[in-house]
Amino acid sequence: MQTALADFIRSSPAGREADAILRSCVHCGFCLPACPTYQLLGDELDSPRGRIYLMKQLLEGEPVTARTQLHLDRCLTCRACESACPSGVRYGRLLDIGRALVEERVPRTAPARVERYLLRRIVPYTRRMRALLGIAGAVRPLLPRALRARVPSGTAAAGPLRAQRPPAWPTPRHARRVVLLEGCVQPALAAGINPAAAQVLDRIGIAAVRVAGGGCCGALSHHLSAHRESLAQMRRNVDALWPHVAAGAESVVFAASACAAMVCDYGGLLKDDPAYAARAERISALAQDISQLLAANAAALRAALAEAIAAAPPAARTSLRVAFQAPCTLQHALRATGVVEPLLTAAGFTLTPVTDGGRCCGSAGTYSLLQPELATRLLRAKVAALEAGAPQLIATANIGCLAHLRSGTTLPVHHWIELLAARLDGG
Ligand code: SF4
Ligand code: SF4
Numbered sequence: 001m002q003t004a005l006a007d008f009i010r011s012s013p014a015g016r017e018a019d020a021i022l023r024s025c026v027h028c029g030f031c032l033p034a035c036p037t038y039q040l041l042g043d044e045l046d047s048p049r050g051r052i053y054l055m056k057q058l059l060e061g062e063p064v065t066a067r068t069q070l071h072l073d074r075c076l077t078c079r080a081c082e083s084a085c086p087s088g089v090r091y092g093r094l095l096d097i098g099r100a101l102v103e104e105r106v107p108r109t110a111p112a113r114v115e116r117y118l119l120r121r122i123v124p125y126t127r128r129m130r131a132l133l134g135i136a137g138a139v140r141p142l143l144p145r146a147l148r149a150r151v152p153s154g155t156a157a158a159g160p161l162r163a164q165r166p167p168a169w170p171t172p173r174h175a176r177r178v179v180l181l182e183g184c185v186q187p188a189l190a191a192g193i194n195p196a197a198a199q200v201l202d203r204i205g206i207a208a209v210r211v212a213g214g215g216c217c218g219a220l221s222h223h224l225s226a227h228r229e230s231l232a233q234m235r236r237n238v239d240a241l242w243p244h245v246a247a248g249a250e251s252v253v254f255a256a257s258a259c260a261a262m263v264c265d266y267g268g269l270l271k272d273d274p275a276y277a278a279r280a281e282r283i284s285a286l287a288q289d290i291s292q293l294l295a296a297n298a299a300a301l302r303a304a305l306a307e308a309i310a311a312a313p314p315a316a317r318t319s320l321r322v323a324f325q326a327p328c329t330l331q332h333a334l335r336a337t338g339v340v341e342p343l344l345t346a347a348g349f350t351l352t353p354v355t356d357g358g359r360c361c362g363s364a365g366t367y368s369l370l371q372p373e374l375a376t377r378l379l380r381a382k383v384a385a386l387e388a389g390a391p392q393l394i395a396t397a398n399i400g401c402l403a404h405l406r407s408g409t410t411l412p413v414h415h416w417i418e419l420l421a422a423r424l425d426g427g
Helices: 013-024 036-041 048-059 066-073 080-084 091-105 110-122 126-138 185-189 193-203 219-223 227-246 257-264 277-286 290-296 298-311 328-333 340-346 372-387 399-406 416-424
Strands: 176-180 206-210 252-254 287-289 321-325 393-396 413-415
Touching (some): 013 048, 013 091, 036 372, 048 091, 110 126, 110 219, 126 185, 176 193, 185 193, 193 206, 193 298, 193 416, 219 227, 219 257, 252 257, 252 290, 277 287, 287 290, 290 298, 290 340, 298 340, 298 416, 321 340, 321 416, 340 416, 393 399, 393 416, 399 413, 413 416
Parallel strands (some): 176 206, 176 252, 321 393, 393 413
16 A cells, blocks of 8 residues: 655654555455455455555544544454454554554543543452452342342352452462463452462463562553553563562463463564563563463363363262353464363363454453444354353353353353362363
8 A cells, every 4th residue: 555654743753654554455345345344344444454544644634523533432452353464464553653643643531531541440450350349249139230230249159159259369389370360350350260260271281470569551542542541550560570580480370361461462463662672572582372371381281170070079070061261362462262161071071163253352452441332243143152052161262252242141151260270170
């Protein structure tokens, strides 16, 4: 694509990056069928190609309007278009740059500004989220149905794992060590997931070390175009992780695929900060989702699972039918498609078929709160696809998807690592 970027951006690092991305798009349209918003709305401007065109206009200095902002806001940042694109267009990075510019030029209404500010001030902080969930839990019966479904009731994890307490974090006892960054929302919404990941790693001879001083990966603020804030969160995490990396941790691991995807981008996002660039790049190179680490150690995991299944009482060996929802961050950002499923099969679960598995569930960070109508339509389609094979429970790999899916189904929804931990525990 030919471009003629405007003076205000042409020579800046962001401008050069955006220009290179725009030029790599050949306008073929192969990405359109993969785009959930284009499929729902049928408007070219709600497709990847249309949004790229809008961002080209913006970067070339043409007027930006609320309509530009609307079409960019409606993007889920699912990056399914990147997986479908034969030219390797880095759409997600272009969207980051485009959204930040639109944010500067098109003022939002006061209620919208307050909503986005509150999301940034509450969600990335575990204690604040816990407090909010505590209040919401107390008034849960009074909440509207849609909101009620999002608030854990204490039995939100009802189903096969209901009676189990969150597992304890194992004391590090192995020479092989990884760092596990626990994140922000996950410990507040589903406190058992990170300890379950640490337990599974412990069983295959890898110690998962907790990180003091870490926190939100920065994704929430980043996707709300609060880039200065998200960069501060990234720097804080680099400072917290670095002593472990310098001491020989072999990997930086996450039990939330969205956080893993974000930290994989630290190197690129902090590349112009001389105090952090080298460390951020190293941390990005080591960052991975728990599924990727376990797939690389599949032989040890299979042996541990086989031993646990053989030792379990016959009643605990029954094969539950599980529908696995692969989050977009796992598929399209980390390109780890088909990694989790064989691990669940090795643990004795029977996977049910899921059609259109590449399609976003509508969670997409804060999207389900900011674009509730589209998010609900996507949720309904996703739940129908997941339930079509008559599973007994749904498994996923990301906390945002987990919470969103729970609001749309009566089936229990768990992180898949909890299923593996339960299996290794004789459950
Ligand atoms: S983003 Fe890729 S698939 Fe979509 S129009 Fe451009 S080159 Fe084609
Ligand atoms: S990121 Fe997802 S919603 Fe946005 S343009 Fe690409 S496919 Fe469509």
